[in-house]
Amino acid sequence: MERYFCTLLRRRERVRLALLGGLLASLYGALKLLSLAGLINEYWQRVLDQALITTIGALGLSIIYGFAGQFSLGHAAFYGIGAYTAGIIGKVWSQGSITFFLLALLAGTLAASFIAFLLGIPILRLRSDYLGIATLGFGVIVRVALENSNRFYPPLGGATGMTGIPQVANFDWIFWFTVGTLILVCNLIASSYGRAWLSIREDEMAADTLGINTTRYKITAFVLGCGLAGLAGGLYAYRYPYLHPSSFDFLKSFDFLLIVVLGGLGSISGTVVTAICWVFLLEGLRIILGQAFVDWRGVIYAVILIVTVLLRPQGLFSGKEWRLLFPSRDQDGTWGKEGKHASLRG
């Protein structure tokens, strides 16, 4: 009986993988066709790529905050570290070769992860609000460092921004990197890592007393999530011709935070959908409001956040997770059971 059950599960798992692969491939094909047919112009293609890059970064924060429950307000700092690390390698050494592009992405990811590791050891002892303040402070430090970076190394550009990175990353690379990230994150969530992260979010003391090395898992979540921000930053650097410290400041961190909270803490599907919608919404507002958008941005953010937290504190997607993303074995798992917002916690 048990053996039969296992075989059945394995067969369902193969079907699931085939379906998921087919769907992603057709989505890719459809978007490619639309762009070849001229229905997606250069401008909207840029917006779409930005949406996918934001998704990668938001998935990182989803792990850190949505699953492991560690409140971080400095996510964009790691996005910036990844962008500048990958960017400077592209600017100084490569002439647009793909190998260098991939190496630079790896370097950006590793740099963000490594700094997250060094930062995480002292600050992950802090609980929600305090951790938020510490990461916020780190974000400010990184921004100031980037603004003055030309004093240490002129090609970094400092406050005038950095240009001259070969624009190697196109839609194909970005799409498949997003898919890869999504699968990696879903796989981890449906494993001991995901459950350990959730248990820490739910009750850190109980997890600790029952044998879960909470420090290790918190650092893993932080390093991995920040590494994904670094990867997103690297892709950004190779897609858009101009890097500026203000693209990686507190408002950008807030973007990621909003996406994760609006999507529903502990929901991968929610994070993905909200990230994409968010970027398109911002572009839409930019078109409607024109130049005034920059002034109104802060107000719009605040209003959206207040309305959501009042009307739907559990996020837009809580309670729902796209089943195809998770193994059949795991259908009794915790998918879609929402987490609480840090400030609502007792």
Added chain:
Amino acid sequence: MPLLEVRDLCKDFGGLRAVSNFQLKMEQGEIVGLIGPNGAGKTTVFNLITGLIPPTSGSIIFQGENLVGLPPYRIAAKGIARTFQNIRLFKDMSVLDNVRAILHVHNGYGFWDAALHSPRFAKKEEEILARARELLEVVNLETRSRDPARSLPYGDQRRLEIARALALRPKLLLLDEPAAGMNPREVASLTELIRFIKDKFQLTVLLIEHQMGLVMNLCERIVVMDFGEIIAEGTPHEVSNNPVVLEAYLGKGAVVNRC
């Protein structure tokens, strides 16, 4: 060699001595009750044994090894599991995942196995799933495995906490008021459950409880605490007739009146 030996354990909170010269020896397979009025320091003893708070002085020797100074997760992995007085489940996780999260402590696999869902991962996960189902069956919760833990009725939440503790494959199980808030029928079934798991998993059990029925029924030996100190120790019969114990529970006058 005793399974657990606590020697001269003291804990000060500021100027308050919460636990003072606590001594306890537990042999393999024993069920010992720890009782005492509210604020006697019983839960503090549990917190000291599980490493949540460091003792001021004294030693805690488990299977010949001093646990003082080890972090809680290492102590847990050595085979000491506990439940909590105020239930501390992973409330928004499913019933199944509450147990599975802890099963990984002994059934782990590496980061890349998890990231790529390797064959090793699949094999381990199948084992973990089967084991989790088995443990849920023991506490009679196998039909609720999908539900979030917070949706369970109170008594079931207490039983899920026991299943989660068993996932750690403990040798010593610490139960902190497992029957608190239960009705007499639930207490009876809990008593049976504790006996059953003790035999099935060869456990040694130390339990804090206020429901004397359960304590008298289960425990071979009872330790009574008051104001951080042990005031009496013995069989249920000895303890329940000890004037010092009666005094601690009922006040001085009660004993005088009885005489």
